[in-house]
Amino acid sequence: MKTTYFHTLAFVPLLFGFYTHTHAGVVTTEGQDIIIKTDGGFSARTADDQFSISLTGRINLDTSYSSGVLNNATDDKSRVDSYLRRGYFGITGTAFKDWYYEMIVNGYGDLGSESQLEWDTFFLQYKGLPWFDVMIGRAVRPFGLEQSISSGATSTIERAAIWDLTNAGNTESSQQLQLSKGYDKMSWAVSLYDNGNTSVNSQSTRYGYDGRITYAPILSKKEVLHLGLSLDDANIDQGTFTAKSTLGAKKSDGIKFATGTFDSDRSGVLEFAYMNGPFSVQSEYLKRKLKAVDDSSEDADIQSYYLMGTYTLTGESRGYSAKSGKFSNITPSHKTGAWELVGRYEHVDVDQYDSKKADVYLLGVNWYANKNVKLMLNLQNIQTKQVAEASRDDSGNSASMRVQYNF
Numbered sequence: 001m002k003t004t005y006f007h008t009l010a011f012v013p014l015l016f017g018f019y020t021h022t023h024a025g026v027v028t029t030e031g032q033d034i035i036i037k038t039d040g041g042f043s044a045r046t047a048d049d050q051f052s053i054s055l056t057g058r059i060n061l062d063t064s065y066s067s068g069v070l071n072n073a074t075d076d077k078s079r080v081d082s083y084l085r086r087g088y089f090g091i092t093g094t095a096f097k098d099w100y101y102e103m104i105v106n107g108y109g110d111l112g113s114e115s116q117l118e119w120d121t122f123f124l125q126y127k128g129l130p131w132f133d134v135m136i137g138r139a140v141r142p143f144g145l146e147q148s149i150s151s152g153a154t155s156t157i158e159r160a161a162i163w164d165l166t167n168a169g170n171t172e173s174s175q176q177l178q179l180s181k182g183y184d185k186m187s188w189a190v191s192l193y194d195n196g197n198t199s200v201n202s203q204s205t206r207y208g209y210d211g212r213i214t215y216a217p218i219l220s221k222k223e224v225l226h227l228g229l230s231l232d233d234a235n236i237d238q239g240t241f242t243a244k245s246t247l248g249a250k251k252s253d254g255i256k257f258a259t260g261t262f263d264s265d266r267s268g269v270l271e272f273a274y275m276n277g278p279f280s281v282q283s284e285y286l287k288r289k290l291k292a293v294d295d296s297s298e299d300a301d302i303q304s305y306y307l308m309g310t311y312t313l314t315g316e317s318r319g320y321s322a323k324s325g326k327f328s329n330i331t332p333s334h335k336t337g338a339w340e341l342v343g344r345y346e347h348v349d350v351d352q353y354d355s356k357k358a359d360v361y362l363l364g365v366n367w368y369a370n371k372n373v374k375l376m377l378n379l380q381n382i383q384t385k386q387v388a389e390a391s392r393d394d395s396g397n398s399a400s401m402r403v404q405y406n407f
Contacts, residue, residue, distance in 0.1 A: 040371050041407035045094075053093035056104065058152050060085035061403045066252035068396025069388050073253035076393045081251040085402070086151065088120065098128030102139070135178040142178065142189035142212040143168045143230045145271040145284055145326065152406045153319075153329040155342045156248070156364055157378045160306040162286040164245035165257065165348065166267040167195075168210060168232035182323025188213045195234050208234040214271070214325030224320045228271030236265045238293045243302055243350065247360050248380050249398035255358065255387055257350040260297035262290045273327070275320065278312035280327075300352040308344040329406075330368050338368040342378075357385040376402040 032046040045052035062085040067078035090104030106120035123137025140147065146159050147168075180189035188211070195208040210232035218225035240261050246254040266289050273282040288302040310318070312330060316338045319328035332338040342364035350356045364378040380398040388394040 049094075050097045051093070051095055053091060055407070056088065056090050056092055057405075057407050058086055058088040059405045060087075060151070062157065062250070062400060064249060064251045064398065064400040066249035066396065066398045068393035069255065069382060069384050070247065070249050070252035070396040070398060072255075072388050072392045079251065083251065085250070090121065098126060100125040100127060132179045132181045135180070136176070138175050139178070141168065141176060141191050141193055141210055141232075142180065143210050143232055143267075144212070144269045145214075145226070145228055145273060145282065148212070148324070148326045150328070152374075152404060153327060155308065155310050155340065155366065156344060156362060157376050157400045157402050158246070158248045158250055160284065160304075160308075160344070161245040161247050161346050161348055161358075161360065162269070162284060162304045162306065164247075164254075165243050165302050165304050165350075166232070166269075166286055166288045167234055167241065167265060168230075168267045168269075182321075182325075185217070185219055185322050186213070186215045187323055187325040195236065206235055206237055208232065208236075212325070214322070216320075216322040216325075219320075219322055222275075222277050222317055224273070224275040226271065226273040226320070226325065228269075228325055230269040230271070232267045234265035234267075236262060238263050239265070241265065241290060243288070243290075243300060245348065245358075247346075247348075247358060247382055247398075248362065248378070249396075249400070252396075252398065255356075255384070257348065257356050257358075257387075258290065258300035258302065258352040260290065260300060260352070261293045262297070262300075263293040264289070264291035275318055275327075277317055278315050280310045280318055281308070282310075283307045298352050300350065302348075302350050304346065304348045306344055306346040308342065310343075311341045313339040313341065329371075329374070331371050332368045337370060340366040340368070342366065354386050356387050358387065359383045372406055374402075374404040374406070376400075376404070 032048045035045050035047060037043045041055060043054035063082045065080050068076055071077050071079060087107035088104055092102045094100050101124050102121050104121040105117060107117045121139050123135055123139045125133055125135040127133045147163055176191045176193035178189060178191040190211040192207055192209050195206050212230040214226065214228040216224055216226050238261055242256060242259040244254050244256045246252050268287050270285045283306060285305040290300040292299050314334055316330045316333055318330055330338050330340060344362040346360040348358040361381045362378055367375045378400045382396045384394050
């Protein structure tokens, strides 16, 4: 499907809205009254809350610069890229109150021949059981705090390196059956998913499984203490995997930390976050173990963590839901918008043949112009050990900017 079709599809509801506005008439329904909301987007629901539908979308336009060790594969050359990071468009809603659906198409690329279009999310969920909700389809798997947060609500342009370094964050292999439940102060979810791998002997599909549990012992609108644990077993069978990260510089060459043929892939993440008014601190620790299939390869032991702090100069707090165990975007309380400062430190330590290490330092500033528009700037310095060849840079820098429109 070509990108031009995506652009045409995105304008259909706008043209429809224009037509109905210029040809006004009487709208009638055969059942309940319909309540329409247009505050920052479009949604409609029946007065009895049995049915609802919302149009959802997001456009992320990014520009990135990277240099040094990030581009060892292309002779340490610095590079600048401007590209469409995300171009979401879709619908979400409910049917017969207990059924929830979500269908989102994502367009991305360099705004040229490299552009692509794919289903990002496509699932159906039933919420009518007292014990758990049941979901089947394609969606982000229950694993980790930052991975669970919408890309439109993260405080940095790119998530921490731990999500490159574990296959548990791979949304390409996320066709799944998921059971979950949210409560006043906690949430849990377990998932059985198609991991994209096949059995060597039978060529049948392999299924992995993962799960996440969160708890918020302190919970109010202005103060939150979040704790969480996530585990994943990809249940692979002699698969070839590479642990590679761009370390926050999406269009760079990136750094390959480990590769080989493995028959076991297990990951775990510890989650911590604390928010008090405009201040928040967030951290996660990843441990991934890849077991080699034979002597032709070597086991890979991957550890990574990050510590991130944010402060909103204009006084707003980050949104948080204990029922899903995740944060949401800041909503500006001033006509001039909200300003957020961000700092993050990351460490990567990978043992396979030798010990490769990386330290990443980030400073950022975000401006929330309103509830729909967000501008972001991130500056990074990267230091590595045992990563680059003797003739190559072992340090580098990156800068990235984003203009985001979300509805």
